Amino acid sequence: MHAFILAGGFATRLWPLTESRPKPLLPVAGKPILTHLVEKIPKGIPITVSTNAVFADAFHEWQSATRNEQLAILIEDTRADDHKLGALGAVAQWITDAKIDEDVLLLTGDNYIGFSLSSFIENYNEGISLLAAHDIADLERAKQFGTVILDIDGRSVSAFEEKPHNPKSTLVSTGCSILPRSTLPILQEYAKRCPDNVGGIFEELLQKNIRVEAFIFREPWFDIGSFDAYLAATKAIVGNNVMTGEGSYMEGSSVLGSVVMGKNCTVHNATLENVVLFDNCTIANCDLSDCICDDGCHINGTDLRGKMLRKATILVQRS
């Protein structure tokens, strides 16, 4: 089995946090989303991370830091959103170029999954596609995902609809699947027609009467594509705690909910509620609630709520 992680998006919805780093390398609870994912992949499985040329350096830097010899970075030579191969196109290209002839563990690099990938792989029946599904219990939200309808056996997938207008199920596919080697030629053909539709491959398999199974999990899962999802993931992972990075300290301050401080942050005389500070931030005399501050932000004497601040933002209230 070979793991393939899709990490080539331009993440415009998370601007400005993604201004200087790709979304999969955004830190969640102290480490990049991608690191959370890679750490869950059982040892011995080679991993290929596919990304675009814009963020190539950042991924190579991350690769050096992770020191995982199983890890390879595949750079798709695109510099703009409209020049991309498409997510499924990138998978197909890799299968062709790397002459992949084994089962593929397909993952999306901006998803945080709470379940064990070892359990997921253990649940894989040789030669039968398996996708991880999660019940989000919200039909409206289900419109944004691929929805899964199960057979009466509770495991076989009877129908799959990618981003349906009228979802019939709140069970959604979570960007984690295993595609057996036998399905790879179908994937390559399908990618020629629908290079962007990763979930569509399951519709295609079902249309060809090829069995697809679902692995249902109850652990947390987050598709970190927006400010709200990013904060929700942080709250779920950190809980009502404070995570303090190396060289960071807080004095005369109070905290509520989840607070994450990166490296070398200083918080003085402030109230923080569900706040994420990246590295080298200085916060003084502020009440911050539901805020994310990128590296090097310096805030003094200002109260903020529900803000994402770009790198090196300086907000100092002059008296």
Added chain:
Amino acid sequence: MSRYRLLLALWLLSDLLVFTACYAVAYFLRVGPILSTDVSFGKYILCSALAAPVTIAVLGTTRTFALARSQATLRNAAYIAYSCLVGTALFTLGYYFLFESFFSRLLLAYAFVLSALGLLAWHVLFQWILRAVLRRDPPAFPTLIVGVTRESRALVATLNASRNPLKPVAILDGRGVSDKDIAGVPVLGKLNKLEEVLAKKNISHLIQCSDMEQSLNLLSACRNHGITYIVLPSVFGIVERDETVESLEGIPVTVVRPKGGWLGWFVR
């Protein structure tokens, strides 16, 4: 920018000359085409030359020379008239203090009217020259518009129609739009292109027309790059053109008042 500074210096210098020349014309209109011995032309023109820089300085305090100011407006004409009135008063006082004498009151009226009309006409003409030079490619003030909205479309059209020195050269939109251009100005994508556009287009001004949630970040980017940040009131939902920027105990605030009569302008 250097183009603008040079033009501004020329503008100020030419204003001094226009002011003094208007006084000279007033003299010859009132006295006739002679050099009177009763009212010495030398003394007269010396005093008007001394009053000129102060008049232009007073005009400067009304922000008449501001980049975004349109010269051909009633408000601007009022500012120029006010400054020229101050200039005439200064001229009168100067003449009295220097030479201990007064002269024709009608000449003063001529001088005031001619200097006000002369400066206004020159400002309108100079603005036309200034805008033509500043907008010539590469523009002196390449401007980035953020947000594709009804307001931003109208703004781009107005800036181009009036040949404003702030020349829109690119548009970004927080959510992405299908439009390729707005009135010939290219829409270059979403805000993830901000840094690239600021650098490539050498942006000097950024006008935010939507995406209120990104105000802090746009302002931060402007501060980091030394760019002037402008925000339309419509970003805050103020669309009726009845807002004013005032001071509340020294703190600048945007104010929208209930509609009232014209007297309210004086007593608000």
